[in-house]
Amino acid sequence: MRVVVSGARPTGRQHLGNYHGALKNWVRLQGDYRCFFFVADWHALTTDYARHESIADNTVEMVLDWLAVGLDVDRSVIFQQSAVPEHAELALLLGMLTPVPWLERNPTYKEQREQLTDRDLSTYGFLGYPVLQAADVLMYKGEVVPVGIDQAPHIELTREIARRFNGLYGPVFPEPATLLTDTPKMVGTDGRKMSKSYGNAVYLTDAPADIHGKLARMVTDPRRVRRHDPGDPNDCPAYQSFHRHYCTPEELRHQEEGCRTAAIGCLECKEIMIKHVQAELAPIRARRATLRPDDARAVLAAGNARARAVASGTMAEVRAAMGLA
Ligand code: TRP
Ligand code: SF4
Numbered sequence: 001m002r003v004v005v006s007g008a009r010p011t012g013r014q015h016l017g018n019y020h021g022a023l024k025n026w027v028r029l030q031g032d033y034r035c036f037f038f039v040a041d042w043h044a045l046t047t048d049y050a051r052h053e054s055i056a057d058n059t060v061e062m063v064l065d066w067l068a069v070g071l072d073v074d075r076s077v078i079f080q081q082s083a084v085p086e087h088a089e090l091a092l093l094l095g096m097l098t099p100v101p102w103l104e105r106n107p108t109y110k111e112q113r114e115q116l117t118d119r120d121l122s123t124y125g126f127l128g129y130p131v132l133q134a135a136d137v138l139m140y141k142g143e144v145v146p147v148g149i150d151q152a153p154h155i156e157l158t159r160e161i162a163r164r165f166n167g168l169y170g171p172v173f174p175e176p177a178t179l180l181t182d183t184p185k186m187v188g189t190d191g192r193k194m195s196k197s198y199g200n201a202v203y204l205t206d207a208p209a210d211i212h213g214k215l216a217r218m219v220t221d222p223r224r225v226r227r228h229d230p231g232d233p234n235d236c237p238a239y240q241s242f243h244r245h246y247c248t249p250e251e252l253r254h255q256e257e258g259c260r261t262a263a264i265g266c267l268e269c270k271e272i273m274i275k276h277v278q279a280e281l282a283p284i285r286a287r288r289a290t291l292r293p294d295d296a297r298a299v300l301a302a303g304n305a306r307a308r309a310v311a312s313g314t315m316a317e318v319r320a321a322m323g324l325a
Helices: 016-029 041-048 055-069 086-096 100-104 107-115 129-138 149-169 208-216 237-246 249-260 266-289 293-321
Strands: 003-008 034-039 076-080 144-147 177-180
Touching: 003 016, 003 129, 016 034, 016 055, 016 144, 034 055, 034 293, 041 055, 041 129, 055 076, 055 266, 055 293, 076 293, 086 129, 086 293, 100 107, 100 149, 107 149, 129 149, 144 149, 149 177, 208 266, 237 249, 237 266, 249 266
Parallel strands: 003 034, 003 144, 034 076, 144 177
Antiparallel strands: none
């Protein structure tokens, strides 16, 4: 079986953007690949080194949601990056052969340094972020990395680093392929990208009444000020992100027609979509309610041990290849 590796920074409770952007895909891959999914807690420190308080709690909350959506310890290795210190050793060694200009020209690096102006990101750790990410993937000889488009430059760099390593020391690493998640970015209730930091997210663990309330208030076509004002679904964030994703073709036809002719109101139109969201989240919520923080900790402890066993094998090969044996 081919190897899949992916990770996520510990952001705590997962929202619909996380679910459709990554988790659903991970769950699907489990049957067909040898999967390694991990909490990238060191990556969290690259940007949040000065607000580290919530990392441990966020790790537990995130893993509980992973289990609730169907990540399965019998089919995947679920672990925590910082519990496998070999990642740091491999990142150090890969750093020896990674030219700094490769890191500086990375578009995600440049963009984030411009955007996250509330903190000092002129650090060695932040520049080296993609080297650590390359170590995460290459440690397990990952062949397929399911990520969103924003991560594609990092996986490209992982391939370049693997190629350079293999050229210098002999073939040790496969060059991993990016498996792009095709779902477009889910928008939040205010029409911007769904994100915890914008406060516009619908969480997998939200109660049904909260889900209803958030989606009922979600922004629509601003032309529909009054009930009899017609609108255009093309200008409706709810329609573009949620309706399109959740409703059947017949429902969409009915909603589109009703919107353009003002035959239905926005709430009535949304109720059709909300019903689907509720149906999707009900089994996840039920599963989540059976899980306790200690379950996440136990899953990680077992996964960490399995990951370390693989990592120590890779590191023995790497040390030998680099003349360190
Ligand atoms: N950088 C990724 C993110 O922010 C998380 C990540 C860390 C990752 N290491 C990885 C993803 C290895 C895929 C493979 O989402
Ligand atoms: Fe959006 Fe439906 Fe309202 Fe039209 S009727 S603006 S598609 S929610």
